[in-house]
Amino acid sequence: MINGVKYFELVAEPVTREILPGVFIKGWGYNGSIPGPTIQVYPGDYVNIRVYNKLPEETSIHWHGLDIPVTMDGFPDVEPTPAIKPGYYFDYHFKIVNPPGTHMYHTHHFAVKQEMMGLGGGFIILDPKESKKDIQRDYFIMLQEFHVKGLKIGEVKPGVYEIDPMNHDFNFFTMNGRCFPYTTPLLVKECENVRIRLGNISEIAHPIHIHGHQFSITASDGNTIPTKNRMLKNTILVASGETWDIEFFTKNPGIWPFHCHIPHHMSNNMQKQTGGMFTTIIYK
Template identity: 55%
Template structure:
C-alpha cells in the first residue's frame, strides 16, 4: 500500500452497483508550512496536497467534487485515460465548471496500469494550482500489497510565494499568497517545509519505492544520499527492468511523476532533497529548510 507521509488517504464507500464513491471538497484552508508560518491556501478536505486517492485497475469510480471556494473550479485527472466529458478542462471540453456552492460527479473506469498519477484544478490554474488545489492518485498494484520488506511512499512537490516577507524573515504569522509574477520563497514536500517534512522510515533490507509528483511551475532535481536508485516508472507507466537506469538524482519537471526504487542497505539518516540551493531554504534564510526530507533507518 502506498503511504503519503503527512497526508491522509481519501476514504470511499462502495455503492450497491460496485462503484467506489469518493467525496472531495475544494475549500479555503489555513495551512502551516513550517514552524508557525501559516498561509491562506486552497485545498481539498482540509489539506494541501489534498488526500490521496487510491484505486485499482478496472475500478469504476465516482468522485463527487463539492466547491466551497468563492470562485468556480474543476478537477483534471492528470495522466488518466477518461472520457472527454470527465477530463475537467472547461470550456475547452464538455466537462463543466463547478460553480461555488455546487458539486459535480466525475465518474469513469480506471483504464491505466498501476502507477503514480495526480489530480488538480484546471480553472485559472496560475492561481488555483499555486494556491494548493492538487493531490495524488495512485493506481495500486495488487501484486505488491503483501510483499515483505517493502515500503512505498508518495511525495508531492509544491512551491509557494509569500510576497510580504522580506528575504530571510521567518516571522510567525498567517500570510496571504501572491500569484502575480510569483517569486517562490517556500518549497514543500507533502505540504511541509523542512524541518516539518515527515521522514521516510525504512528498515535494513527493505525495497523502497518513492513516487514523486510535481504539478506546479518549477523543476526539482531530487537527490538521495548514500544510495543509488533505479527509475522504475514514468508518468504512471512502469519501465521494463531491462530499460531501467540507476541514478542518485532525478529531475522532476512540471507535470511529471517519477517512480524510483532502491535497496535499503546503508543504515543511517540520509538526506533526500531538491538540489536547487534556493529550494532547500525557508525564505532564503540560512540553514536547511524547504524541499528537504530524510530517509531514516529504524
C-alpha cells in the same frame, strides 16, 4: 462502495496550511489539506468522485494522466466538462483503465491562479498482484512552491500569511505541504525495498537527489519502465506535470538527506539554515 462503484468526496475550499511550526499560509486545497488527500484505486475500478466547490470562484478537477472520457477530463475551457460554480458540486465518474501507476489530480480552471494556490493531490493506481514481499515501504511526495507575502528576505516568523499565486519569486518550497525541518521523514529498516513516488503540479522543475544510495527509475508518468530499460541514478529531474517512481534497497544505515538540489529550494525564504524542499530517510 455502493453497487460496485467506489465513491469519493473532495471539497475544494480555502485552507490554512501550517508549512513550518507557527507559520501558516492561506491557500486553496481539498478536504482541508494542501496537497489534497491521495486517492488510491485499482485497475478496473469504477469510481465516482463528487467534488464540492467551496471556493469564491468556479473550479474543476483534471485527472492528470488518466485515460478517461472527455466529458470527465475536467478542462472546461475546451472540453464539455462543466466548471463547478461556487456552492455546487459535480460527479466525475469513470472506469480505471490505466495500469498500476502514479498519477495526480489538480484544478484545470483558471490554473494560473488556482494551481499555485495549492489545488492538487496524488492519484495512485495500486497493483493488486504486488505484495509486501515486493515493496516494503511505499511513499508519495507532492512537490509544490509558493510565494508567501509579508516577509522580508531571510525572515521567517510565526503568523498567518497570504499567498500571491501570480508572483514567480517563490520563497517557500514544500514536500507534501511542509518545509524542512517540519517535513515528515521517510522511515525505513535495513534490507527493505523502498518505493518513492514523486509528483509535481507546480511551476518549477526540481532535481530530487538522494544521499548514500542509488535508485532505479521504475515508472514515468504512471507507466512502468521495463526492467532492462531502467536507469540507475541518484538524482532525477521532476518537471511540472511529471510523476516518477524510484526504488532503492536499504543497505546503508544512517540518516540520509532526500531533497531538491537547487540551492534556493533548500531554504526557507533564503535563510542560512537548511529548509525548504528537503526531508530525511531515517533507518529505524
